[in-house]
Amino acid sequence: MLKKELPKAYNPADYEDAIYAQWEKSGFFNPDNLKGDPYSIMMPPPNVTGVLHLGHALENSLMDIMARYQRMNGKKVLLLPGTDHAAVATQAKVEKVLVEQGMKNPRQELGREKLLEKIREYAEDSKSTILKQIRKMGTSCDWSRLAYTFDEARGRAVNEVFIKMYNDGLIYRGNRVVNWSVKGQSTCSDDELVHVERPAKLYTFKYAKDFPIAVATTRPETKLGDTAVAVNSKDKRYKKYIGQVFKVEVGAAKPLEIKIIADENVEMEFGTGAVGVTPAHSMVDFEMFEKQKAKGDNIGLVQVIGQNGKMTEAAGKEYAGLTVLEAREKFIDWLNKEKLLEKEEDITQNVGTSDRFGDAVEVLPMTQWFIDVNKKIPNKDKSLKDLMREAVTIGHNGDDKQKVKITPDRFAKVYLNWIDNLRDWCISRQIWWGHRIPVWYKKEEIYVGEKEPGDGWKQDEDTLDTWFSSGLWTFSTLGWPASAKATADKPVKTSDLKTFHPTSWMQMGYEILFFWMARMILMSTYALDQIPFKDVYIHGMLRNEMGKKFSKSSGNNLNPLEVAAKFGTDALRLSLISGIAPGNDSKFYEEKVEGARNMVNKLWNISRFIIGNNQLPITNFQLNAKKITLADKWILSKISWLIYETSINCLENYQFSQAGEELRIFTWNDLADWYLEISKFEDNKEKEEILIYILSELLKLWHPFIPFVTETIWQEMGNKGLLMVEKWPDRKGSDFNFKVSVEFDLIKDIIIAIRNARSGNKVEPAKKIKAVIYAGKQKDLIDSQVHLIKGLRTGISELKIKVSGEKISGAIYAAVGDIEIYLLGAVDAEKEKARLEKEISNLEKIIKAAESRLANKEFIDKAPAEIIKKEKEKLKGWQAELKSLKSK
């Protein structure tokens, strides 16, 4: 066999690229080359606004662990990669760059086509960097199915859904108030707002001296557009005014006609108990306006702020053209002059700002495209909201199999709460980078369709909210709609949809729960009548040592590729998934990666030792050891347990951190620290066989987490095939031998005690007493103890064993020179007896309680069968324990 001298330390850079190339070339990233049940994961497409950050690195690690695990378990795994054009984000970013380069207004100066060209260049550049980075992370995705939210195939899907929704009456064009970013000159959805707390002034005033009700506002300038005052109908002070209209002159173009209306949402106790209603510049007020309108009462809507952020003509001659702030001052001056201002208070206020452009948004009435989330879908008697709710509660159409399982489940509550507050979704944007709305106009005519219907038609200028296309991601990537195939820039297999949808597993950060998860559920249940994924794992955010978010703007961005270059991709991956719990934020810092790097190196050196010392052929290995010792039994028992733990308990339940922990404990504390040491003096054919077996299985278990180093070692062993597609070890959890484990732990204790004694450390016998009683009854065990104690770096060559009968039940003494080590013997009979008695009485109590519970008829009748079964099992265990205790 081949004996290669491996370097002392594992140097990732020497192997990673070649290994990835090998994987890719093998074709096993592509499910078409795999057999078995389909298993699909759609990569959340990173925005083409920049490069990958640590969050992406975490996501890639999580997805790849699942993909590799499932692949090794014989699944036909599709991990589909892609990128997102990130409409507003990308355009905002490029515009910012252009402005920094000296352009004043890129949109005006370049025009639509040229600006789009610039953005496209930027996006393509960013995209290619991102794709390289994904490779670098070792992600085993199918590059042949690479998708982009803004490519032709995805564009087809977008149009198809838009048209379908329009025809179903779910998409409408309406004049409603929207969030408007003056800086970005575009709308944004409610979810795109970032609320910032700011100090503000709250003014209480009356519109006129003879106006009966005072109102309060932080935005006096908008009051030029008030059309009503809302009060609670139960409010005795104001009840008499309800329905009356007051004409007041405040300086606007026309005198305001303020109608007093009733609204149950107005709190009587707060402020003056009355609200000045500005339908044009407040979401809530607009809703009141609509409510009144539905009752047949049009209170009117006056827009006093324009899209340029300046006051309109309607605000009056004095005000038109002023900025919002100038107008505010002017209005306050006027109120003061007229002695209408009653109060001025300092308060803090939450202001909605544009996520991408950063300015405080203005609420304005505009004609935009909306998705109606409350309207019943034709032939369904359900609204989109209903669909979104159903998917996580009773399952789509009440089908339990079509239910999205959210891990951790508390996010289901957050999600449902969000749906309750959801307003119609404004989907049109006035930016250019994005899917253009497939609607055409010719004079008064309107046509909704993919291509212009003939001469003289003009397409809608607006583009779609980027989440519209992201919402289709799970199926637009799988060849939906079928016609996408013809025009796709890449061949798309339409059969994919049938095979891989609903997708098996999805992961994402909680910050895009509403943006993305909700929209995917909406789109998929509506368009396909299927949930988008069965399982969704929500991860937390990564923060730096100070607990701050990593962000480019704050300059504390850690580049995952630099970390990977320094410590290796495996170390980065392992450190990212260590110590995390689903949905919880975690801190990330370099020391963590260092620890993971050390782990990787440890595995490398274990392998180096096993490969280097072995005389047997180590490929295609089958365990056949016949003569085995206690240590052999122990390690085989342990790895059997490890296989069970990592597969069933951890990975099947998305306990990634736990899996890594279990693997590390076995590898370092059990295998390296004990078994490898034992193998140095119990050197025989059986040991070698077992070592190869253990290493092979261990590499498989580690592979999803640290794919590069495991694959490298696998090949250094001389294996022909790729570890990536090796069969996952059989889960024979039952092979775990508790007795052997206890016996071996005893030996460990003895050896540790000897080492302590020799190094002058104190011995604590209490812990060992229990063990010795156990040992005393077994000749074999004593022999193996002697053997191991002699062998394992204790410096002991002579061992005096004394097994006594009654007084000391099985004590072991080890004599080293003139030191007589008092290890396990000399059981203090009294103490031991007391201890046993306490334990027995404790157990008896427990058993009694359990028995009475099982005897309770109510409990038997009402408790689920499973619980009763468990209770019985527990009871049995306790009873057995009690018996064994009593026998002592």
Added chain:
RNA sequence: GGACGAUUAGCUCAGAUGGUUAGAGCGCCUCGUUUACACCGAGGAGGCCGUGGGUUCAAUUCCUACAUCGUCCACCA
């Protein structure tokens, strides 16, 4: 205002459907020139599991109240 999360070793964090001795990594202390590894080895110290109450034979775990920190949603006009 509503909801959710966190509170466990010096630091960063796991964990237990309630059960005998609560874990890891890092850090710290002592020891170690062993041929897989100093990216190492051996050992050790260090915890009223946030506070009060309740349920229970048994609570750090379940319930409840509170405190502190954090997040999301709604926004009071």
